[in-house]
Amino acid sequence: MGNKLQAILENYVPDGVQETSDLAYMKVLAKDDVHLTRASLTHFTASAFVLNEMHDKVLGIFHKIYNSWGFMGGHCDGESDLLFVAHKEAREESGLSALTALQECPISLEIGAVAPHTHRTRGYVSCHLHLNLTFLFEANEADALMINTDETRGVAWIPMDEFVEKSTEPEMRIIYEKIISRIKQRSFK
Structure with missing residues (x-):
């Protein structure tokens, strides 16, 4: 069996011990489509880190579940094209219709634990x-933004140098720092 996720993971070049370890585990789980769904307690998700045209601001949303500012994203729900999932989630959570992928490969990957919680519908x-x-x-x-009141309490362009401190989740701050560092090291224009 082959899917778009497996191709992305095969071509991804990990940076550091965390990504090397996480990538190896992800490659094993990507072989079984059950991990593209919430039927498994270990499942794939895709996130969108959206920059403005000057690349000095990040579009953030205030997550209701986590009570914190962060990036946009969501579950694959069976879809193996995670770039498509990230694009769809960013549109749904921000109201933006015009988003351009700056690269087809992910800028980051990681495995994160999600604490038990109560979802509004599930x-x-x-x-x-x-x-x-x-x-x-x-x-x-x-472009006009829209607050997705089902999932968020806000959407805003945040200066990149302030984005990490807007997050109240220590485990997410590490991820945001990693992504911002990579953006600053590379040229995407």
Whole structure:
């Protein structure tokens, strides 16, 4: 069996011990489509890190579940094209219709634990793991934004140098620092 996720993972070049370890585990789980769904407590997700055209601001949302500012993203729900999932989630969570992927490969990948919580429609959600791939996008800062009131309490362009401190989740700050460092090291224009 082959899917787009397996191709992405095969071509991904890990940076550091964390990504090398996480990538090896993700490659094993990507062979079984059950991990593209929430039927497994270990499942793939895709996130969008959206920059403005000057690449000095990040589009953030205020997550209701985590009570924190962060990037956009969501579950694959059976879809193996995680770039597509990240693009779809960014549109749904921000209201933006025009988003440009700055590269087709992820800028980051990591495995993260999600604490048990109550979801507005699904009720109790057990502790589980997100096998997350983050993709980098660009959008026009002047385009109208929309708050997705089902999932968020806000959406805003945040100066890149302030984005990490807006997050109240220590485990996410590490990820945001990693992504921002990579953006600053590379040229995407």
